[in-house]
Amino acid sequence: xxxxxxxESVTEGHPDKVCDRIADSxxxxxxxxxxxxxVACECAVKDNYMLIMGEIxxxxxxxxxxxxxxxxxxxxxxxxxxxxxxxxxxxxxxxSRQSGDIAxxxxxxxxxxxxxxxxxxRIGAGDQGMMYGYACRETEEYMPLALMLSHKLCKRLExxxxxxxxxxxxxxxxxxxxxxYEDGKPVRVAAVVLSSQHDESVSxxxxxxxLKKYVVDAVLPAELLDENTVYYIxxxxxxxxxxxxxxxxxxxxxxxxxxxGGRCPHGGGSFSGKDPTKxxxxxxxxxxxxxxNLVAAGLADECVLEVAYAIGVAHPVxxxxxxxxxxxxxxxxLSEIVKKEFDLRxxxxxxxxxxxxxxxxxxxxxxxxxKADCSWERLDRVKDLQxxxxx
Numbered sequence: 063x064x065x066x067x068x069x070e071s072v073t074e075g076h077p078d079k080v081c082d083r084i085a086d087s088x089x090x091x092x093x094x095x096x097x098x099x100x101v102a103c104e105c106a107v108k109d110n111y112m113l114i115m116g117e118i119x120x121x122x123x124x125x126x127x128x129x130x131x132x133x134x135x136x137x138x139x140x141x142x143x144x145x146x147x148x149x150x151x152x153x154x155x156x157x158s159r160q161s162g163d164i165a166x167x168x169x170x171x172x173x174x175x176x177x178x179x180x181x182x183x184r185i186g187a188g189d190q191g192m193m194y195g196y197a198c199r200e201t202e203e204y205m206p207l208a209l210m211l212s213h214k215l216c217k218r219l220e221x222x223x224x225x226x227x228x229x230x231x232x233x234x235x236x237x238x239x240x241x242x243y244e245d246g247k248p249v250r251v252a253a254v255v256l257s258s259q260h261d262e263s264v265s266x267x268x269x270x271x272x273l274k275k276y277v278v279d280a281v282l283p284a285e286l287l288d289e290n291t292v293y294y295i296x297x298x299x300x301x302x303x304x305x306x307x308x309x310x311x312x313x314x315x316x317x318x319x320x321x322x323g324g325r326c327p328h329g330g331g332s333f334s335g336k337d338p339t340k341x342x343x344x345x346x347x348x349x350x351x352x353x354x355n356l357v358a359a360g361l362a363d364e365c366v367l368e369v370a371y372a373i374g375v376a377h378p379v380x381x382x383x384x385x386x387x388x389x390x391x392x393x394x395x396l397s398e399i400v401k402k403e404f405d406l407r408x409x410x411x412x413x414x415x416x417x418x419x420x421x422x423x424x425x426x427x428x429x430x431x432x433k434a435d436c437s438w439e440r441l442d443r444v445k446d447l448q449x450x451x452x453x
Contacts, residue, residue, distance in 0.1 A: 066252050068240040069323025071212035073219050074137050074427045075233020075259070075304070077311025081105035082320075082426040083137070084114065084130045085313045085335030090420035091129055093337070095122035097418040103157070103335035104313040105130075107306045110146050115156040116335065127153045138223065138233040145307025185409040187371035188340040189331070192380075195349025195367040196326040196431075197357040200248055203432035203439075204354050207248045209323030211239040213428045214281040219258050222276050230269075232259035234304030239282075253292040254278055259304030260296075270295040320430050321346070326366045334426050338417035341371050341408060345378075347438040348411045350431050352404050354439065356383075359447035361396060363388035369406055376407040390451060399450055403443065 072079055085103045092099045099120035106113045114126050135148035142150050197204040215237030223231035238255035241248045256273055264272075273295050314332025318324050331342030338344040353365040362385035370380045383389075383396040391399075400406075405414070412418060415437040425436065433439060 064244055066240050066242050067208055068238060069208035069212050070238040071216040071319050072316060073216045073235035077107055077306045077309050078315040079427050081107055081311045081313040082334040084133050086422040086426040087129050087133050088126050089335055089422050091124045092120050092122040093420040096120045099337060101337040106312050108310040109307055110151045112151055112153045118157050119159045126155045144305060146305050185339060186374035186376055187408055190371060190373045191331050192329040192368050192370040193341060193345040193349055194327050194329055195353040196322045197353035198364040204357055205432040206323050206325045208239045208241040211282060212237045215256055217428055218277045218281045228272055230261045230264040232304060234259035250288055251286045251291050255294045257296050257301055259301050262302055266299050333430055338412045339408060344411045344417055345369050347415055351438040352400055355441060355443040355447055358441050359444045360451060361390050361447060378406050
């Protein structure tokens with residue numbers, strides 16, 4: 063049976079990603095000074111105006127406006143003619159302390175209030191909600207192929223712009239890849255969509271030829287392309303007005319780009335700008351860690367994990383595994399194994415993945431998963447899990 067699945071990515075200059083990067087950079091700067099800080103930072107941007115807002119409780123002293131201007135410049139918005147630039151944009155900072163009502167449940171969980179407090183029960187979930195993890199065997203990163211190829215397209219757009227190879231490119235851009243499957247296996251790329259902001263000097267013909275040669279052909283595996291692959295490169299023709307001058311941006315609006323490209327459900331909560339007591343972020347990272355180790359251990363070829371929490375409660379209210387028929391054991395049995403082998407309380411997640419250290423800025427673009435230098439991508443539980451194959 064044939065089917066086609068599509069995923070997308072965006073460049074670092076996309077307005078939403080500008081906001082994600084600044085939110086995570088603020089978080090990193092705070093964690094350098096105060097590892098126990100509570101941070102929920104968000105940004106919004108439009109034209110030459112940015113709002114940095116949220117709730118932060120910390121002893122750290124930071125200059126959020128200075129951080130924002132530095133990151134905007136690093137992305138490449140340094141020319142006032144773009145309608146948005148690091149030096150000229152107005153920045154409004156509206157940060158206050160975390161609500162005392164929320165802090166009550168995070169500082170001392172429901173379990174600690176009810177019983178003598180176990181250390182690992184101390185931190186309650188920062189909010190209710192369900193978080194999802196995913197892993198599959200399609201790529202060496204245990205990630206969906208269409209998403210990883212889309213990320214590579216957008217990373218390459220950034221490289222040819224910043225290196226000066228294609229000097230007429232500007233920071234905003236998007237990529238999308240459609241992969242055809244036969245009997246559940248990826249066999250070819252059916253379609254490629256690539257759009258990049260550019261200056262007025264380049265013709266559409268030259269732009270399309272250059273992006274095909276220096277971006278598409280440079281990163282997409284030749285064996286997955288054929289005479290029937292369809293290419294849509296800057297399909298509207300011109301893309302001169304981009305970034306915040308062309309579209310508003312908001313932290314947390316690219317959650318499918320951030321996760322698995324639509325291959326599994328999403329609980330709704332975004333990641334960027336949140337400290338690890340927020341299970342929207344930390345539990346999603348832990349769920350990825352669990353799924354990747356399960357698949358690498360050979361217990362399934364594909365795995366979706368849902369973990370759900372109640373605000374102020376340390377233990378998850380439910381743990382659900384779905385291997386989509388690829389499990390070597392039943393999904394019910396795998397759910398039991400997950401609960402036995404992995405401690406899914408917020409305190410334990412933070413300790414297991416070492417989440418109180420800075421380093422979140424790198425996750426703010428080209429996905430939070432599939433990056434080897436992230437702690438939740440470790441495969442250090444494989445041997446522990448393989449024992450269940452012998453039962």
